[in-house]
Amino acid sequence: MPEVKMTFINLPVRDLNESITFFTKMGFSFNPEYTDENATCMIINKTTFIMLLVEPFFNQFLTDTKVSDCKTTTSVITALLVDSKEEVDSLYGKALQAGGEEGNCLDGNGMYNKSFRDLNGHVFELVYMNN
Template sequence: MPQLIFINLPVTDLPRSIAFYEAVGATKNPMFSDDTAACMVVSDVIHVMLLTHDKWRTFTDRQIPDAHVSAQVMLCLSQASREAVDAVVDQAGGAGGRIDPNATQDYGFMYGRSYADPDGHIWEVMWMDPAAVSAGPEAVAADATAA
């Protein structure tokens, strides 16, 4: 079995968050969802657990930061093309997310944009030219300094 990742995010409005994540391509797994949490499947190995604040507090007594004003993590997902990056960010904006809370990154061989979900969690979406990746770190570094 491949190693899986479960990203846990505190949310203020679970139905709104479910609708947002469905709009950007995730599907809800009802087996691991209830009125306090939703398991949103991004890929075969990536799952986002949306947890109400009450549910979140059952796992930790640490304060839940307001992701609209502070950042604890930035999450990044790859896409197959520059156009796919733009499409995902546009979908997020259409679903009520904030598009490009961070500056667009365009290095020629790598392109990235970002969006924030309704609770302010920042997701970066990036594409990297497969040819640049296979050329190795030295070629990527050379391309980055030329950009």
């Protein structure tokens, strides 16, 4: 298996400042070295990052396809594993207060999770596993 040193998830956004505000309200921070008018690097942990890219800039990386409307389709669910049910609930509450849309909530088989859509329609799962 290849040894992956870092993971960058690239997501298109319509309004970068609005997206930064949304995720800041959830408690995330951003690397200013990788932030300009086209993109920002949201820090998940030491090796995992989410690049929020304005749609025209994101489109430069595509070949013959276009950016899907995440408010009507889903192609990716980004799951973030946290340390407790309380942390799931706290982050979920912050996401909804910041303007996120409620998603599914599951509690069973050793897993507790709540999902939400961000302002651009991207689906995130907040997950606690008691294994």
